[in-house]
Amino acid sequence: MSQNAILFIPDISGFTEFVHHTDINHSRHIISELLELLIDSNSIGLELAEIEGDALFFYRLADEINHRNLEEQIHKMYTAFHTHLKRYEYERICHCGACSSAYNLNLKFVVHYGEIEFITVKDSKKPYGSNVIQVHRLLKNDVPINEYVIFTENVKSLANEDSSIIIEANYDFGSIKFIYNALDYLREKLPEIKPIPDDIPKHRIYSKTQIIKAPILDLYEVISNFDYRLLWVKGIDELEYEKNKVNRTGTKHQCLINKNRKVNQVTVTKTAEKGEMVYGESTTELPFTKRLNAYYILKEENDRYTKLTLEVYIDFKPFGIFMKPLMKKNFKKIISENIKELILLIDSDFKPKSQII
Numbered sequence: 168m169s170q171n172a173i174l175f176i177p178d179i180s181g182f183t184e185f186v187h188h189t190d191i192n193h194s195r196h197i198i199s200e201l202l203e204l205l206i207d208s209n210s211i212g213l214e215l216a217e218i219e220g221d222a223l224f225f226y227r228l229a230d231e232i233n234h235r236n237l238e239e240q241i242h243k244m245y246t247a248f249h250t251h252l253k254r255y256e257y258e259r260i261c262h263c264g265a266c267s268s269a270y271n272l273n274l275k276f277v278v279h280y281g282e283i284e285f286i287t288v289k290d291s292k293k294p295y296g297s298n299v300i301q302v303h304r305l306l307k308n309d310v311p312i313n314e315y316v317i318f319t320e321n322v323k324s325l326a327n328e329d330s331s332i333i334i335e336a337n338y339d340f341g342s343i344k345f346i347y348n349a350l351d352y353l354r355e356k357l358p359e360i361k362p363i364p365d366d367i368p369k370h371r372i373y374s375k376t377q378i379i380k381a382p383i384l385d386l387y388e389v390i391s392n393f394d395y396r397l398l399w400v401k402g403i404d405e406l407e408y409e410k411n412k413v414n415r416t417g418t419k420h421q422c423l424i425n426k427n428r429k430v431n432q433v434t435v436t437k438t439a440e441k442g443e444m445v446y447g448e449s450t451t452e453l454p455f456t457k458r459l460n461a462y463y464i465l466k467e468e469n470d471r472y473t474k475l476t477l478e479v480y481i482d483f484k485p486f487g488i489f490m491k492p493l494m495k496k497n498f499k500k501i502i503s504e505n506i507k508e509l510i511l512l513i514d515s516d517f518k519p520k521s522q523i524i
Contacts, residue, residue: 194265455487
C-alpha cells in the first residue's frame with residue numbers, strides 16, 4: 168500500500184581521489200565519523216533507510232510537511248558537520264592528503280515528498296517506488312554551488328519562493344522542478360573553536376634521534392596508528408582503542424602492561440618546525456610523575472629516509488625529581504629497544520593493511 172513520505176538525503180562531497188594508502192584509509196574513517204554525526208543529529212524522527220557511500224537516505228511517513236522543522240533539521244546537521252570539521256582541523260595530527268584537506272568537505276541536501284511503497288528483503292523493510300528513484304537522481308544536478316539544499320516542488324510551492332532559484336531538470340523519469348538555497352551563510356554562525364595550546368611538562372629527561380629508511384608519511388602512519396603498535400613497542404600485552412576512528416589530539420587509549428596494570432594515555436601534539444610532523448602521547452598514571460609526554464618528531468631527509476627524534480618530558484610529583492636519573496636510564500633502554508624493533512619492522516616485508524591488495 169502506498170504512503171506519503173518525506174525523502175531526505177544529506178550527501179558529503181569534496182574529497183579528491185587519493186592514491187596513497189594512508190589517504191584512502193583515513194578518508195574512509197573521516198567519512199564514517201561524519202555520517203555517524205549526521206545520524207546522531209536527527210531530531211525530527213527521520214528513519215534511516217540506507218547508508219549509501221558518502222550519503223544517508225532518510226525517510227519519514229507524513230501526511231503533511233512541517234517546513235520549519237525540516238529547515239531546522241538541515242541547519243542542525245550542517246552546523247554539527249562543520250563544527251566537527253573545524254574542531255578536527257585543530258585536533259588532527261596526521262598530514263596525509265585526507266586529514267589535511269578534510270576542512271574542504273561539503274554538505275548538500277535533497278528533500279522530496281511523495282508516495283512510496285516498501286519492499287522487504289531478508290526481513291529488512293526498505294522504501295521503494297518512483298519517488299525514491301527521483302530523490303536519488305536529484306543528487307546529480309546542475310546547481311552551480313557546493314553547499315545547498317534542494318526542495319522539489321512536491322515539498323515547497325515554487326510560486327511562493329521568489330528569493331530562491333528555480334530549476335527545471337530532465338531525467339530518465341521525466342522533468343522535475345526544484346528550488347535550491349545556498350547554505351554557506353550558516354558557516355558564519357558556527358561556534359568558536361579554540362586551538363589546542365602546547366602544554367609540555369617542564370623536564371626533558373631523554374631524547375634520541377635515528378635516521379630510518381622509510382618515507383615520512385609511511386613512518387608516521389606506523390607510529391601513530393594503534394593497529395601497528397604491538398608490532399614494535401615491547402612491554403605492552405594489550406591495547407584498547409577505537410578501531411574505526413582516525414587518531415587525533417584528545418584520542419584516548421589504554422595499555423595493559425605486565426598482564427595486570429592498565430595505563431591510560433591520550434594523544435597530544437606540540438608546535439612543529441617547518442617540514443616536521445609531530446605525534447605525542449601523554450599519561451598521568453606513572454609512579455613519581457604528575458604527567459609524562461612522549462613526542463615523536465619526524466623530518467623528511469629525502470623521499471626514502473626520515474629523521475626520527477623521540478623526546479620524553481616529565482612533571483614530577485614532590486620528591487619524584489630524585490627518580491630522574493633512574494627514569495632516564497630506563498627510558499634510554501626502552502626507547503632504544505623500541506626504535507630497534509621499529510627499524511626491523513620497516514625493513515621487513517611488513518605492509519600496512521590498506522596497502523595489501
